[in-house]
Amino acid sequence: MTRSSLPLFDADLLRPAVVDAFAKLDPRVQWRNPVMFVVYVGSLFTSALWLQALAGQGEAPAWFIGAVTLWLWFTVLFANFAEALAEGRARAQAASLRGMKKTVVAKKLAEPRSGAPWTQVPGESLRRGDVVLVEAGDLLPCDGEVIEGVAAVDESAITGESAPVIRESGGDFSAVTGGTKVLSDWIVVRCTADPGESFLDRMIGLVEGAKRRKTPNEIALTILLVALTLVFLLVTVTLLPFSIYAVNANHAGVPVTLTVLIALLVCLIPTTIGGLLSAIGVAGMGRMLLANVVATSGRAIEAAGDVDVLLLDKTGTITLGNRQASAFLPAPGVSVTELADAARLASLADETPEGRSIVTLARQEGSAHEPAADPAASFVAFSAQTRMSGVDLPGRLIRKGAADALKRWILESGSAWPEAVVRHVEAVARRGSTPLVVAERTSLEAGSPARVLGVVELKDIVKSGIKERFAQLRRMGIRTVMITGDNRLTAAAIAAEAGVDDFLAEATPENKLALIRQTQAEGRLVAMTGDGTNDAPALAQADVAVAMHSGTQAAKEAGNMVDLDSNPTKLIEVVEIGKQMLMTRGALTTFSIANDIAKYFAIIPAAFVATYPQLGALNLMHLASPDSAILSAVIFNALIIVALIPLALKGVRYRALGAAVLLRRNLLIYGLGGIVAPFVGIKLIDMLLRLMGWT
Numbered sequence: 072m073t074r075s076s077l078p079l080f081d082a083d084l085l086r087p088a089v090v091d092a093f094a095k096l097d098p099r100v101q102w103r104n105p106v107m108f109v110v111y112v113g114s115l116f117t118s119a120l121w122l123q124a125l126a127g128q129g130e131a132p133a134w135f136i137g138a139v140t141l142w143l144w145f146t147v148l149f150a151n152f153a154e155a156l157a158e159g160r161a162r163a164q165a166a167s168l169r170g171m172k173k174t175v176v177a178k179k180l181a182e183p184r185s186g187a188p189w190t191q192v193p194g195e196s197l198r199r200g201d202v203v204l205v206e207a208g209d210l211l212p213c214d215g216e217v218i219e220g221v222a223a224v225d226e227s228a229i230t231g232e233s234a235p236v237i238r239e240s241g242g243d244f245s246a247v248t249g250g251t252k253v254l255s256d257w258i259v260v261r262c263t264a265d266p267g268e269s270f271l272d273r274m275i276g277l278v279e280g281a282k283r284r285k286t287p288n289e290i291a292l293t294i295l296l297v298a299l300t301l302v303f304l305l306v307t308v309t310l311l312p313f314s315i316y317a318v319n320a321n322h323a324g325v326p327v328t329l330t331v332l333i334a335l336l337v338c339l340i341p342t343t344i345g346g347l348l349s350a351i352g353v354a355g356m357g358r359m360l361l362a363n364v365v366a367t368s369g370r371a372i373e374a375a376g377d378v379d380v381l382l383l384d385k386t387g388t389i390t391l392g393n394r395q396a397s398a399f400l401p402a403p404g405v406s407v408t409e410l411a412d413a414a415r416l417a418s419l420a421d422e423t424p425e426g427r428s429i430v431t432l433a434r435q436e437g438s439a440h441e442p443a444a445d446p447a448a449s450f451v452a453f454s455a456q457t458r459m460s461g462v463d464l465p466g467r468l469i470r471k472g473a474a475d476a477l478k479r480w481i482l483e484s485g486s487a488w489p490e491a492v493v494r495h496v497e498a499v500a501r502r503g504s505t506p507l508v509v510a511e512r513t514s515l516e517a518g519s520p521a522r523v524l525g526v527v528e529l530k531d532i533v534k535s536g537i538k539e540r541f542a543q544l545r546r547m548g549i550r551t552v553m554i555t556g557d558n559r560l561t562a563a564a565i566a567a568e569a570g571v572d573d574f575l576a577e578a579t580p581e582n583k584l585a586l587i588r589q590t591q592a593e594g595r596l597v598a599m600t601g602d603g604t605n606d607a608p609a610l611a612q613a614d615v616a617v618a619m620h621s622g623t624q625a626a627k628e629a630g631n632m633v634d635l636d637s638n639p640t641k642l643i644e645v646v647e648i649g650k651q652m653l654m655t656r657g658a659l660t661t662f663s664i665a666n667d668i669a670k671y672f673a674i675i676p677a678a679f680v681a682t683y684p685q686l687g688a689l690n691l692m693h694l695a696s697p698d699s700a701i702l703s704a705v706i707f708n709a710l711i712i713v714a715l716i717p718l719a720l721k722g723v724r725y726r727a728l729g730a731a732v733l734l735r736r737n738l739l740i741y742g743l744g745g746i747v748a749p750f751v752g753i754k755l756i757d758m759l760l761r762l763m764g765w766t
């Protein structure tokens with residue numbers, strides 16, 4: 072689902088933004104933005120000069136100093152306002168997600184199991200590690216992980232999707248989010264976040280000014296802007312002695328005033344981009360939320376604009392991930408019932424959806440005897456490293472798992488790997504299903520008798536519409552690679568069906584991590600989309616890491632974005648938003664610097680015509696008077712910030728064109744626009760001032 076965009080200038084957001092613009096006059100806030108800090112100090116300076124003028128000792132007429140001062144303060148306030156408005160919008164969007172964060176009464180369990188006594192506590196008192204019981208009709212009091220039970224959960228408050236989802240312990244569907252509602256049955260949940268630290272809270276922290284950090288690109292741009300500011304500061308400061316010297320040498324003219332010098336400085340430094348820079352970044356986060364993506368890192372949004380490779384996990388990301396056992400294919404000489412019985416024994420303690428579905432299918436296939444809970448049985452849990460699970464009974468070890476893992480296990484015993492099983496495995500894999508081989512040994516000693524019992528087919532479905540979306544990513548210049556723990560044949564079948572560019576099969580979490588590191592070492596920016604706990608290390612390493620909201624808590628913690636729609640191709644939007652943000656920043660920087668050219672013509676002749684009358688010839692714009700020229704330039708400089716707020720908040724339009732074409736287009740529009748706009752704007756303001764009788 073996509074949330075509807077807020078109107079750009081919503082009355083409910085405008086008022087607080089205006090108040091906030093004044094609150095941001097705090098020098099500690101201003102200090103964070105060096106370019107605007109110069110304007111801030113300049114405004115303080117001219118304010119003092121104005122007071123002096125009111126007292127009758129002004130360097131220029133009080134009305135002139137007063138008017139310049141007023142517009143310098145407006146410049147600071149407009150920049151503050153842009154930032155406050157962007158923050159307000161992003162906050163409002165986040166609040167629409169947090170709307171359900173009401174006070175919830177939690178049933179806190181004394182022990183981490185169902186049936187333990189519970190006490191009622193307020194949801195805010197819960198800490199990481201606390202265990203709660205959530206029953207039908209209850210709201211989830213915290214973000215957490217299901218450790219027992221299965222329930223249908225209404226997550227519409229977060230995803231906007233009305234169909235309930237199943238949340239259960241064990242597999243990749245165990246994460247639950249605070250504020251969502253359990254519709255049926257019950258679950259025992261371990262809280263994974265302290266109050267105020269859920270991923271939604273972190274995202275909100277990111278848009279709040281106080282906690283926001285500059286991204287690497289923002290820092291680089293800020294350094295450039297500061298360097299420019301320093302150059303202009305130096306130029307302006309040295310103009311004063313020159314002016315005084317010229318007046319003394321010629322015994323004629325008047326030296327330039329401090330007010331004019333400060334006005335000149337503010338007009339020349341890159342205030343347009345300086346004033347809008349943080350608004351552009353915050354607006355990017357807001358746009359992510361509109362796409363139903365909660366970003367917890369500004370740096371990741373920026374990196375998204377430059378992504379080269381997208382790695383995706385298969386199960387749960389490209390496919391629906393609800394792998395269900397659909398058939399038993401016994402080895403020669405083994406009956407279906409015998410295979411079903413063994414598979415069932417090996418799955419009794421397997422809490423993954425795969426394990427549970429095997430038990431269900433075994434019952435349907437006539438595995439009649441309910442295996443008694445054998446006190447001597449010890450269960451071997453599934454792990455992404457071993458890629459198998461099973462049970463150890465006295466004199467009988469049963470395993471089920473990936474074919475290559477089981478093959479190694481069987482060959483260790485010295486037994487053969489039957490050809491018939493290879494054929495079953497291949498047939499299942501070619502259908503895009505996951506084959507699980509079931510086998511048994513009498514002991515782990517080499518040479519102990521072993522037997523392969525057959526293959527269980529786990530069916531999964533490729534999410535619809537995915538192929539077209541991958542084609543779109545290809546057009547954007549992004550390579551898609553599927554990485555899966557599954558075997559090569561299944562991987563190849565799913566890769567072909569989904570239309571990815573490449574795949575890596577039989578991958579362990581270490582392999583996934585290694586692939587990302589290697590790709591990054593080649594100088595490429597890597598995005599990763601995944602849902603499972605075993606994807607967490609890879610997600611933590613990727614530059615842009617989008618965790619599926621349907622996935623595990625571990626995946627969400629490791630990623631730097633969560634897609635509430637759990638849509639693997641959401642990266643298309645994420646990339647577009649990233650590119651749009653980078654382009655907006657570039658466009659406004661170009662515009663801001665191009666602006667200077669016109670300002671030279673407007674303000675320099677005006678500032679120094681009193682000192683060097685010959686400069687009058689440079690008054691190409693035929694402005695009314697030197698005072699009017701300077702004031703018009705200052706007013707234009709302030710108003711252009713307001714005029715560009717919509718562009719900063721909405722972003723320039725992104726089109727899937729080549730990078731070079733885009734750059735040329737933007738240079739033309741914003742470079743040329745930046746040169747022309749002030750000539751027109753300053754002239755108009757000058758005429759208006761004259762009409763109103765100000766100058």
Ligand SMILES: Nc1ncnc2c1ncn2[C@@H]1O[C@H](COP(=O)(O)OP(=O)(O)OP(=O)(O)O)[C@@H](O)[C@H]1O
Pocket residue numbers: 384385386387421423425426453455458459460471472473474505506507554555556557558578579603605
């Ligand atoms: N419960 C289980 N018991 C035994 N073996 C399993 C179980 N679940 C999965 N396997 C086997 O282990 C392999 C890897 O596991 P898993 O599917 O979790 O890997 P993955 O790296 O997350 O890949 P994917 O992209 O498919 O999610 C599976 O392909 C399957 O052969």
Ligand SMILES: [K+]
Pocket residue numbers: 337338339340341342343708
């Ligand atoms: K400027």
Ligand SMILES: [Mg+2]
Pocket residue numbers: 243384385386387602603605
């Ligand atoms: Mg997985």
